[in-house]
Amino acid sequence: MSEVKQALARVGYLADEPAALVAYLAQELGKPVLVEGPAGVGKTELAKAISRATDRTLIRLQCYEGLDEAKSLYEWNYRKQLLRINAQQQQPPDASSASPPGASGSDSGRASTLDEIFSEEFLLTRPLLEAIASTEPVVLLIDEIDKTDQEFEAMLLEVLSDFQISIPELGVIEARTHPIVVLTSNNSRELTEALKRRCLYLWLDYPEVEREMEIVRLHAPELDARLARRLVEVIHMVRQLDLKKPPSIAESIDWARALLLLGADDIDSSVFERTMSIIVKHRSDIDLVAERIGVQLGSPPGLEAGAAG
Amino acid sequence: MSRAAPSLPPGLAPRIVGFCEELRGEGVAVGTAEILDAFAALEAVPWTDPADFREALAATIAKSQEDRRVFELLFERYFFRAAEAEALDREIREDRRYEGGERLDLDQLREAIRQAIAQGNDGEMRDAARLAIAAFGRRGEGSGVVGVDVQRIRRTLGLQAAGRGADGDEPALERDQIQGFERHLRRELERALIERTAKLPPSRPLAELDRALPTSPTQDLAAVHRAVAQLKRRLATLGHEQRGRKRAAAVDMRRTMRASLETGGVPLRLRYRPKRPRRPEIYVLCDVSTSVTSASVFFLSVLHALHDSFRKLRSFVFIERISEITEVFERERDFRAISEKISREGGVADVSGYTDYGRVWLEFFDEISEDLDPRSTVIVLGDARTNGREPHAEVFARVAERAGRTFWLNPEPRLYWNYGDSVMAAYERHCTAAFECWTTKHLEDFVNVVAGGAPVAEAGG
Numbered sequence: 001m002s003e004v005k006q007a008l009a010r011v012g013y014l015a016d017e018p019a020a021l022v023a024y025l026a027q028e029l030g031k032p033v034l035v036e037g038p039a040g041v042g043k044t045e046l047a048k049a050i051s052r053a054t055d056r057t058l059i060r061l062q063c064y065e066g067l068d069e070a071k072s073l074y075e076w077n078y079r080k081q082l083l084r085i086n087a088q089q090q091q092p093p094d095a096s097s098a099s100p101p102g103a104s105g106s107d108s109g110r111a112s113t114l115d116e117i118f119s120e121e122f123l124l125t126r127p128l129l130e131a132i133a134s135t136e137p138v139v140l141l142i143d144e145i146d147k148t149d150q151e152f153e154a155m156l157l158e159v160l161s162d163f164q165i166s167i168p169e170l171g172v173i174e175a176r177t178h179p180i181v182v183l184t185s186n187n188s189r190e191l192t193e194a195l196k197r198r199c200l201y202l203w204l205d206y207p208e209v210e211r212e213m214e215i216v217r218l219h220a221p222e223l224d225a226r227l228a229r230r231l232v233e234v235i236h237m238v239r240q241l242d243l244k245k246p247p248s249i250a251e252s253i254d255w256a257r258a259l260l261l262l263g264a265d266d267i268d269s270s271v272f273e274r275t276m277s278i279i280v281k282h283r284s285d286i287d288l289v290a291e292r293i294g295v296q297l298g299s300p301p302g303l304e305a306g307a308a309g
Numbered sequence: 310m311s312r313a314a315p316s317l318p319p320g321l322a323p324r325i326v327g328f329c330e331e332l333r334g335e336g337v338a339v340g341t342a343e344i345l346d347a348f349a350a351l352e353a354v355p356w357t358d359p360a361d362f363r364e365a366l367a368a369t370i371a372k373s374q375e376d377r378r379v380f381e382l383l384f385e386r387y388f389f390r391a392a393e394a395e396a397l398d399r400e401i402r403e404d405r406r407y408e409g410g411e412r413l414d415l416d417q418l419r420e421a422i423r424q425a426i427a428q429g430n431d432g433e434m435r436d437a438a439r440l441a442i443a444a445f446g447r448r449g450e451g452s453g454v455v456g457v458d459v460q461r462i463r464r465t466l467g468l469q470a471a472g473r474g475a476d477g478d479e480p481a482l483e484r485d486q487i488q489g490f491e492r493h494l495r496r497e498l499e500r501a502l503i504e505r506t507a508k509l510p511p512s513r514p515l516a517e518l519d520r521a522l523p524t525s526p527t528q529d530l531a532a533v534h535r536a537v538a539q540l541k542r543r544l545a546t547l548g549h550e551q552r553g554r555k556r557a558a559a560v561d562m563r564r565t566m567r568a569s570l571e572t573g574g575v576p577l578r579l580r581y582r583p584k585r586p587r588r589p590e591i592y593v594l595c596d597v598s599t600s601v602t603s604a605s606v607f608f609l610s611v612l613h614a615l616h617d618s619f620r621k622l623r624s625f626v627f628i629e630r631i632s633e634i635t636e637v638f639e640r641e642r643d644f645r646a647i648s649e650k651i652s653r654e655g656g657v658a659d660v661s662g663y664t665d666y667g668r669v670w671l672e673f674f675d676e677i678s679e680d681l682d683p684r685s686t687v688i689v690l691g692d693a694r695t696n697g698r699e700p701h702a703e704v705f706a707r708v709a710e711r712a713g714r715t716f717w718l719n720p721e722p723r724l725y726w727n728y729g730d731s732v733m734a735a736y737e738r739h740c741t742a743a744f745e746c747w748t749t750k751h752l753e754d755f756v757n758v759v760a761g762g763a764p765v766a767e768a769g770g
Contacts, residue, residue, distance in 0.1 A: 021354065021364045
C-alpha cells in the first residue's frame with residue numbers, strides 16, 4: 001500500500017490511506033472503483049494520478065444528461081459506408097449490364113458489401129470501446145456518472161463486469177488488457193444498486209488541515225509554511241459556512257499561487273478582500289464570506305495565534 | 310506492497326460472513342457478490358493490519374456514505390464482541406488488572422492521560438483508559454452502569470473540550486480526542502463487565518440516532534437543496550422526453566434536406582423541429598400552522614431551495630388565510646432571516662391558529678386562477694387537517710383542473726391520513742400524486758416519481 005501511496009505522491013497526488021488502498025485493490029482485483037464526494041476534492045485527479053503512476057494512457061468519458069451509446073460506445077461511420085456503397089454501385093456496370101440499383105441480379109455482391117460496410121473499418125470508436133479494444137493497458141475515467149440517466153448506467157454494466165462490448169453486427173469485443181476503471185460521482189443522485197455492486201467504493205472528503213497543507217505546498221512549493229497553514233485554516237473556516245459552492249482543493253491551490261504572485265506575507269482582511277473571488281464564486285456566497293470571515297481576519301493577529309497555539 | 314498476503318486464518322471467514330449478516334440486519338444491502346469481493350480484497354491486503362483490513366472490507370461492502378457510517382459502528386461492535394465471545398469460550402481471562410495504578414496519585418494520572426489523549430495513539434489511550442478505570446475502581450465509585458461510569462471518570466479527570474472550561478495553564482484538548490478516549494473507556498469497562506459476568510450483553514440494533522449521519526441544520530438544508538436542484542433538472546428535461554416519446558416530433562424538412570447533403574442526398578438523419586421546453590411555472594403552498602410545526606422547518610427549507618432553483622416560482626404560506634411570501638425569498642438569502650421574517654409576516658395569515666383549508670382554496674383560487682394554465686405546477690405542503698371546517702374540495706378540484714399538475718406533500722405517514730380531521734382523501738383524488746414527505750429521502754423519492762421514473766400509480770383513486 002505504501003508503495004502505491006508513494007507512486008501517487010511522485011506524480012503529484014497525495015492520497016490518504018483509504019484512497020491508496022482502494023487504488024491498490026483496483027489494480028489487484030481488476031474491479032472498477034466508484035469515487036464519490038463533494039465537488040473539487042480531487043476525484044478526477046485521482047484517476048489522472050493513477051494513470052500517470054501506472055504509465056497507462058487515460059481515456060476519459062465525460063458524462064452529461066442525454067449521453068447515449070453513439071457517443072460513448074461506438075457509432076457506424078455512415079458517410080464512409082455510403083461512399084463505399086456508392087463506389088460499389090458505380091464500379092461494376094459491366095457485370096450484369098445496366099441493372100437498376102437494387103435489382104436482384106447482384107445479390108451476392110450486395111451481401112458482401114453489407115459484410116464489408118459493417119466491419120471494424122467503418123466503426124467509429126468512442127471512449128468505452130476504445131478502452132476495451134486498446135492493446136495497451138489503459139485507465140478509463142467515467143466522469144460524473146451521476147449526470148447520466150439510469151438507462152446509461154444499465155448499459156455500462158456489461159462493460160464494467162465483463163469488460164466486453166457486444167456489437168450486433170460484429171459480435172462481442174472483449175478487453176485485450178484489463179483497464180483500470182474509475183467512475184466519479186458528485187452524489188447528485190443515488191446510483192443504482194446494480195452498478196454499485198460491481199464497484200469498489202471510495203468516499204473522498206475534504207482533507208484534514210495537515211494534509212491539505214501538504215497538498216497546497218506540493219503545488220505551490222515557494223509558499224511559506226506559516227502562510228500555507230493560515231491559508232488552509234481560512235479555507236476550512238469558509239467551508240464551515242453554508243455556501244452554495246464551498247471552495248475546493250484546486251481553489252486553495254489557486255489562491256496560494258495568487259498570494260505568491262501578490263507577494264503577500266500574511267492573510268489579513270485587506271488581502272482577503274482582494275483575493276476572495278478566487279475561492280468563492282457566487283454573489284451571495286461572497287457577501288456571506290466577507291461578512292463572517294472578513295471580520296474574524298480583521299481582529300488583531302495575536303488573538304488568533306493564542307487560540308491556535 | 311506485500312504481495313504474499315498471509316492467507317486468512319480459519320476462524321476469520323465465518324466471522325466476516327457473520328459481520329455481513331449483521332450489516333444486512335441493519336439494512337445495508339450486502340450481496341454475495343460483495344462478500345466474495347471482500348474475500349478477494351483480503352487476499353490482496355494483509356489482514357494483519359487493522360487499518361487496512363477495515364478499509365478493504367469497507368471498500369468492498371459499504372457502497373454509500375450512509376452504509377459506511379453503519380459499517381463503522383458495527384465493525385467496532387461486532388469484532389469487539391467476537392473477540393470477547395472467543396475469550397469467554399476458551400476461558401481466557403486477563404488476571405493482571407492494570408498494575409501501577411496504586412503508585413500514581415490522581416494528579417499524575419490526570420497528566421499521563423492528558424498526554425496520551427493529546428498524542429492520540431490508540432495503544433496508549435487504551436492503557437490510559439485502563440489506568441483510569443483501575444484507579445477509579447479503587448476509589449469505590451463504580452456504579453456498574455457503563456455510561457454513567459464513563460461520565461464520572463471523565464469528570465473526575467477534569468477532561469474538558471477546548472473552548473469550554475478555560476483553565477488557562479493546561480492546553481485544551483480537542484473534542485473528538487476526548488471522545489476517542491471515552492470510546493476506549495467505554496470499551497474497557499464493557500470488557501471488564503463481560504469478564505465479571507462471563508456473558509455477553511445482548512446486542513441491540515443500532516439506535517436511529519447513531520446511524521444517521523451527523524447532521525446540522527445547514528447540512529440538511531444542503532441536502533434539500535441538492536434534491537431540489539435535481540427536481541429542477543428533471544422538470545426542465547421532462548417535457549422533452551415525454552413529448553419525444555408520446556407524440557411524433559415534427560420533422561424540420563429544411564434542416565433535414567440540408568443535413569442530407571453530407572450523406573449524398575440521402576436523408577439518413579432526420580432533423581426535428583426544436584420542441585419548446587416546458588417552462589416550469591410553480592406555485593407552492595405551504596402550511597405553517599401548529600399541527601405541522603415539526604415539519605415546517607423542513608418545508609421552509611424546501612421552499613428556500615425551490616426559490617434558489619426556479620425563477621418563475623410563487624410561494625404562499627397559509628394557516629387560516631393565505632399570504633404570498635415570494636418577495637421575502639427574493640429579497641433574503643439567509644435561511645434564518647427568512648424563517649424569522651415568515652413567522653412574523655405569516656402572522657397575517659393567522660387569526661385563530663387553526664388551519665382552514667377551505668378558505669385557503671377559495672382565496673388562492675380568487676387570486677391565482679387567471680394565471681394558472683396547463684403548464685403550471687401546483688405543489689401543496691400540508692397535512693390536510695381542516696380542524697373540522699369545510700374542506701371545499703370542489704374548489705381545490707378546480708385549481709387542480711386548471712393547473713397542469715398538482716402534487717401534495719404530506720408530512721404525516723400515509724397511515725395517519727384520513728384519521729381524525731384529516732381530509733386527505735378528498736384532496737388526493739384531484740392531485741396528480743400525493744406523497745408522504747418529511748425527510749430529504751422522501752423528497753428525493755418525490756423527485757424521482759416526478760421525473761417519470763415510477764408511474765404515478767401511487768396516486769389514489
